[in-house]
Amino acid sequence: MLRTAADPKGVLSGAHFLDGDHAIAEGALAAGCRFFAGYPITPSTETAERFAERCPSVGGLFIQMEDEIASIGALVGAAWGGQKVMTVTSGPGLSLMLENLGLAVMTETPMVIADVQRAGPSTGLPTLPGQQDMMQVRWGSHGDYRIIALSPDSPQECFDLTVEAFNLSETYRVPVFIMTDETVGHMHEKVVIPPAEAIGVVARNLYQGPKEDYRPYQFTGKDVAPMVRAGDGYRFHITGLTHDERGYPALTPAQNEKVVTHLCEKIDSNADKIIRHVGAETLGCQGYGQTRRCALVRMQAVGIGKRKRDGRSSRMAQCGFAGKGRA
Numbered sequence: 001m002l003r004t005a006a007d008p009k010g011v012l013s014g015a016h017f018l019d020g021d022h023a024i025a026e027g028a029l030a031a032g033c034r035f036f037a038g039y040p041i042t043p044s045t046e047t048a049e050r051f052a053e054r055c056p057s058v059g060g061l062f063i064q065m066e067d068e069i070a071s072i073g074a075l076v077g078a079a080w081g082g083q084k085v086m087t088v089t090s091g092p093g094l095s096l097m098l099e100n101l102g103l104a105v106m107t108e109t110p111m112v113i114a115d116v117q118r119a120g121p122s123t124g125l126p127t128l129p130g131q132q133d134m135m136q137v138r139w140g141s142h143g144d145y146r147i148i149a150l151s152p153d154s155p156q157e158c159f160d161l162t163v164e165a166f167n168l169s170e171t172y173r174v175p176v177f178i179m180t181d182e183t184v185g186h187m188h189e190k191v192v193i194p195p196a197e198a199i200g201v202v203a204r205n206l207y208q209g210p211k212e213d214y215r216p217y218q219f220t221g222k223d224v225a226p227m228v229r230a231g232d233g234y235r236f237h238i239t240g241l242t243h244d245e246r247g248y249p250a251l252t253p254a255q256n257e258k259v260v261t262h263l264c265e266k267i268d269s270n271a272d273k274i275i276r277h278v279g280a281e282t283l284g285c286q287g288y289g290q291t292r293r294c295a296l297v298r299m300q301a302v303g304i305g306k307r308k309r310d311g312r313s314s315r316m317a318q319c320g321f322a323g324k325g326r327a
Contacts, residue, residue, distance in 0.1 A: 001171045006030050006163075006199035009058045018191045020158040020184040021046035021088075024114050025054065026193060027162025028086050032201055033112070034060040035083040037074035039067050039093065042126040043182040044116035047088040068096040075111045076104055080238060082204065082229035084166060086112040091120050094136055101175060102141035103240045105263060108173040108217065108224060110204075112165045117181040129181040131289060137177050144260050146267035148274055149177040151289040155189045161276075167202040168274060172266055173224040183290045211235070215245040219258050221265030 010029035018026070024047045028036070036055065038048045052062040065071040068089055075085040089097060094115055104111055117133045119125035137149050148168050150161040162178055169176040207214050207226040216236045218225040225245075228234045237247035242259055244250040267274065287295045 001167075001202045001205060003167075003200045004203050006196040006201045007032060007058070008196040011193060011196040011199060012054075013193050013195045016191045016193065017188055018155050018159075019046065019186050019188045020152065020155045020180055021116060021186065022050045023155040023158035023191050024088065024162050024178060024180070024185075025050035026191075027159040028112065028166070029054055029058060029060070030159070030193065030196075030199055030201075031084065031163045031166035032203075033084045033086050033166060034058065035063075035075070035078040035085045036060070036087065037063045037065050037071045037078070037085070038087045038089070039065055039071050041068075041090050041093045043118055043185050044088040044090045044093075044114065046185070047114060047116070068093040069100060072097045072100040072104065072111075072113070076100065076107065076109050079109045079111055080227070080230045084110070084170070084204070086114065086166075088114040088116065090116045090126075091118050091124060091130070091133065092122065094133055094140070098136065098140040102143060102145075104175045105141065105145045105147070106143075106240050106259075107238050108263075109175070110169040110173050111175050112162065112169055112178065113175060114162070114178040114180065116185040117179065127182065129183040129290065131179075131181060131291070134179055134288075137179065145263045146174070147177065148172070148174060148267065149179050150276065151179045152184060153287070153290050153292045154184065155187060155191045158184065159191055159193060163199060163201070164276070167200070170202040170204060171224075172270065172274075173227070174267065179289060181290055187290075207234070216247045217243065217245045219245070219262040221262050222269050224266060 010032065012026055021044065028051065036051045040048065055062050063074060065074055071087045075087055078085045115133050117130045119128050119130040120132065137147055150165055152158045152161045158180060165176040165178050205226045207228050211234050214228060214234045214236060216225055239247060239249060241249040242251055242256045244255065
């Protein structure tokens with residue numbers, strides 16, 4: 001995939017004092033996102049507000065939809081219109097998105113969804129953190145598929161991993177989640193945004209060949225087909241039904257096996273390229289999201305992290321991936 005420097009119009013370079021929600025919006029703009037459709041829900045609304053405030057100056061579009069179902073549906077359409085897209089939600093809103101999440105997975109539509117988690121079930125505790133949405137993200141929509149999820153533990157990582165989420169989404173044509181929570185979302189810390197030329201952005205892989213030869217899908221289990229912009233004169237079809245390489249329905253068990261195997265293997269076969277972690281020591285503790293911060297403080301308090309007498313060392317590790325057997 002072609003990596004380019006970020007568009008300077010979307011990059012607010014320098015040191016800032018931001019909360020995690022605002023840092024996600026800045027990461028999206030730096031990554032080239034120019035379309036945001038969402039519906040307000042605590043504790044994620046600040047991301048939408050920040051994007052809505054900033055997007056006119058960069059040529060972007062923000063739409064407040066009637067609900068979360070419509071929000072993710074709008075992302076599917078805008079992505080096939082050629083835009084990098086995202087939304088943000090929490091708990092009950094994520095539940096409403098899951099059917100169209102399956103549509104995005106099946107149509108291999110790149111998008112980023114930030115889930116600022118709160119305690120549930122149902123309305124739960126809107127202003128307190130939770131982490132249980134990872135189960136919905138991995139297993140929530142019916143059928144078999146794979147999802148990539150990144151879990152920041154600070155406002156700085158909210159920015160950094162949002163850029164990375166867009167890059168992964170474009171590379172593998174898959175929805176990518178940013179799994180933060182109320183604590184990280186409302187935490188204010190220093191966030192350093194690099195200059196645009198220092199931010200690597202994966203551009204949309206657009207088809208360049210004869211229009212009559214275009215196929216929106218290839219079921220290799222390793223790579224994904226290039227995309228085109230709807231309205232540019234290409235003849236293709238997009239459906240949630242089991243489909244062939246042209247995108248047209250092909251309703252046989254054999255074709256379904258071919259499609260589903262590809263949806264899983266394009267992630268599993270590239271797992272070593274996708275998994276992000278900090279620390280690769282012989283002894284350690286693995287943390288998830290904001291709980292990593294607590295565990296790290298405790299490890300430092302008891303002296304873990306220093307070189308051991310037997311030569312081994314330990315560090316706090318954090319990773320983000322939701323694939324086969326991983327969460």
